[in-house]
Amino acid sequence: MxxxxxxxxxxxxxxxxxxxxxxxxxxxxxxxxxxxxxxxxxxxxxxxxxxxxxxxxxxxxxxxxxxxxxxxxxxxxxxxxxxxxxxxxxxxxxxxxxxxxxxxxxxxxxxxxxxxxxxxxxxxxxxxxxxxxxxxxxxxxxxxxxxxxxxxxxxxxxxxxxxxxxxxxxxxxxxxxxxxxxxxxxxxxLAQTFTPIGQAVIRRPGEHVTIATHGYMVRVAGEAADRLAKAGVSCEIVDLRTLAPLDVATVAGSVARTRALVTLEEGQLACGVGAEVAFRVQEQVGAVRIARVGALPAPVSSNPVLEAAAIPDAARVMDAVRRVLDA
Amino acid sequence: MDRLAALKAMLLIRRFEVALDARPDHGFQLYSSGEEAVAVGVCAALEPGDQLLCSGRSIGPALARGIDPRLVMAELLGKAAGPSGGKGGRGHLAKPDQGFFGAHAVVAGNISIAAGAALAAQLEAKGGLVVCIFGDGACGAGALHETLNIAALWRLPLLLVCDNNGLSVSTPREAALAPAKLSDLAAPFGVTAATVDGMDVEAVHAQATEFAARARSGGGPAFLECLSQRFFSHSTATRETRSAETMRRVLDRCPIRLYADRLRLNGQLGDDDLTRIEREVDDLVAGAMAFADASPYPDPAEALRDVV
Missing domain, CATH: 3.40.50.970 (Thiamin diphosphate (ThDP)-binding fold, Pyr/PP domains)
Known part of the structure; x- marks a missing residue:
């Protein structure tokens, strides 16, 4: 390597x-x-x-x-x-x-x-x-x-x-x-480094829509962004990294440019990370087009078919991006 | 144990609480009256470098540990001059730099915290001991049993003191806990344990001293059950469920009077001594109240200070 x-x-x-x-x-x-x-x-x-x-x-x-x-x-x-x-x-x-x-x-x-x-x-x-x-x-x-x-x-x-x-x-x-x-x-x-607590990072720059996410879902967002790029849609991915305290400014700065926000999390949408991010971003930049992507409102089975059905994947993120861009 | 000092410490707790309870602005309080011998007997077995933790019923333990009554009164009344600036208040008194790691008002919530502090003491290897006083109400909680297991495995310098006043709010201990004695709870883990008369300050002190010495020398944790009775209802916001006749019986067995009578009988307490102790205690309580009254409430901006 x-x-x-x-x-x-x-x-x-x-x-x-x-x-x-x-x-x-x-x-x-x-x-x-x-x-x-x-x-x-x-x-x-x-x-x-x-x-x-x-x-x-x-x-x-x-x-x-x-x-x-x-x-x-x-x-x-x-x-x-x-x-x-x-x-x-x-x-x-x-x-x-x-x-x-x-x-x-x-x-x-x-x-x-x-x-x-x-x-x-x-x-x-x-x-x-x-x-x-x-x-x-x-x-x-x-x-x-x-x-x-x-x-x-x-x-x-x-x-x-x-x-x-x-x-x-x-x-x-x-x-x-x-x-x-x-x-x-x-x-x-190689050198000792410290990722600051409370700082999100723009993982992938883009123009049309902001995807705010964290953890493993950053990779899912990346896959969706790769595929959307082939269709001419440019996604900016914000990796939240810290959820509390939330770096609203970085997400809001991105959304101020794209005017469209998709939140993505593997957990439940109700009172979820995306709900908090979306509301607080709009407090800063005003109303924008928003979609949230998260797990189905159901337990996550060990059954591979049901597990895949319950949690977000790139296709669902792409659908959400198209939904906000078509709105 | 200095006998007269122990008597004075118990009397201070009692008169401090009577004075606090007389104030219309005392707010929500949990009193230690009736249980003074437990806190005083245990604390007399501690060294300055030891740490004491307790439940929300914390006035007795805090004063018995030697925390300045002025600071305790200020904190309980929510005043800025309290050691926590009035932010902890009732149930969360703390003065760790003087060996009072603090109260925590979640029933059984301080037991595993105490074990963590005992782990720190063990790693420090300076012979420090950690003591946690909790009520019988905590004995049904998983936190106690999980902690007993780990404390036994790791031979932590931890003394668990169950101040068994026989009531969990209104629920009699017999209706809530299956074991014949609460000290039996320690037996499955091989933790040494004893049940003593918690109304007898010397009995509490003797057993606590033995367990403390054992834990300090690497002998591992111990469990001390002290059978006590509380003179007030569960809290200032809780109605008394015991009958008038029961209360007469309860109040008739006062740990302070029992001890004073015994000392007098043994020629260890003269009338002058008692008068002097009462005067000193009254001065301390009056001073505590004046100190608290002179202190302002915290600035509202304190609501956002020391959060993260």
Whole structure:
């Protein structure tokens, strides 16, 4: 594999492991808690090598007990450590929401700044054949919790850069990755870099329509844009990267030029990322043509036919783009 | 344990709460009256570097830990001079730089947090201990059982104290929790446990001291059940469900009076001592109230400060 100068090609999972490794080496207060994160190296090998390098005291396998896992991570964070807690699937994060939402997200506020809880909860969203309780994208739920930062990288470079930033942030961060991203590879800078929290990026410049999306759906948007380009339709893709706080300015800047917005997410549309993005963009740029693309209002089956039916694909994004452009 | 100091600490909690309750602007409060011996007995077993966490019933634990009553009163009344600027208020008192990691008003919500703080103490390896006081109402929650399991596996320096006042709002403990003793909950995890009379400050202190020493020396977590009774209803916003006759019985067994009587009987407390202690306590309470009254409420702009 050839790489750009000053960059190295890494799998998404390797990019996460590198970020955590660098931060653990730089700061003894960074520790890892989670199911199968130790010698096993994580469900997606995203913690590979950390146990060997840093030992069982800093890379800790836990029982299946999400409430206590998150609670211990939050408590250790409030006591001065910088834990990363791995929740294998986002569907299980709800078992650990109490310490995250009721304690970590409020610690700084309720103590008048005496206590902060710099914990990173890393969790994996998205459908990949594992059924109704292992496929959900629930990140929109978290966007309404004051005090929480929510990031969702779409490629290896941002998986690395956002994990680095998350581990340096002085409050709780939920790091949402995606099952289908782990086998993908991308260029990651050789030098230590930090993807800023709260900054979206224009992934593909275009003229006719803005597609605002995040995570794995950035790749789906890219596929749709490639195909639409052959028909003379030019799509601008904004990768949100951080969902809370949302970088409305970058999306609004794009929409101010294209005057057409398609939001794309794998999760549910009701009270979803797209609803929030679309409303806030229009608060800045006035009424524009809008379409939202998301999952069907139904559970996501492990049945491959039903899974594909439930979640967005390039064809649905293309339909939505045509719909707004024809409007 | 300094006996007279313990007596004074219990009396401070009681008179502090009586003074707070007399104020028409006290707002929503959870009182510790009747349960003073638990907080005072446990805190007398702590070192300055230890951390105490507790439930929303936090006035007793905060004062017993030695937090300045002026700061506690200001915080409870929502004043800017509170340690959290009045933003935490009732149920979320905190002063971690003085060993009071803080209260958290979600039932059972502070137990795993305490275990995390205990993990930090273990990694620091300076002999620090973390104590979490919670009510019997927390004993049905999964958070306790998940935490007991991990704390036992990792031998965390954690003392879990169940202040069992026998009522979860209105639900009697017998109607909510199956075990004969709540300390039995620790047994399946191999966590050492005991049940003591929570109205007897010396009994609480003795057992807490033993468990604390054990946890500090790497012996792992412990579970201490203290049988207590609360003198008020669940909160200032909750109606009392106990009968007048039951309340007479409850109030008749006051941990402060029991202890004062015992000390007098043993020749360890003279009338002068008691008079002096009462005067000191009254001065502290009056000072706390004056301090809180002199402090302004927070600026409304505080609503957006320290959020992220």
């Amino acid at each position: 050839s790489s750009e100068a000053g960059a190295i090609k890494l799998f998404f999972r390797e990019a996460i492991a590198r970020a955590v490794r660098e931060e653990m080496a730089a700061d003894a207060r960074v520790i890892v808690l989670g199911q199968d994160v130790g010698a096993f190296g994580g469900a997606y090998k995203e913690f590979h090598g950390l146990y060997d390098q840093f030992g069982a005291s800093r890379v800790r396998d836990t029982p299946v007990a999400e409430a206590a896992m998150v609670g211990l991570g939050v408590g250790a964070a409030a006591a001065g450590y910088r834990p990363i807690v791995s929740i294998t699937y986002m569907d299980f994060l709800m078992l650990g929401l109490d310490p995250l939402v009721n304690y970590a997200a409020k610690a700084r506020f309720k103590t008048g700044g005496q206590v902060t809880a710099p914990v990173v909860v890393k969790t994996t969203a998205g459908a990949k054949g594992q059924g109704v309780a292992h496929s959900q994208c629930l990140e929109a739920w978290l966007m309404g919790v004051a005090g929480l930062v929510v990031v969702a990288p779409s490629n290896a470079a941002d998986a690395y850069g956002l994990m680095k930033s998350a581990l340096r942030h002085d409050g709780p961060v939920v790091f949402v990755d995606h099952k289908r991203l782990f086998p993908t590879a991308g260029e990651v800078p």
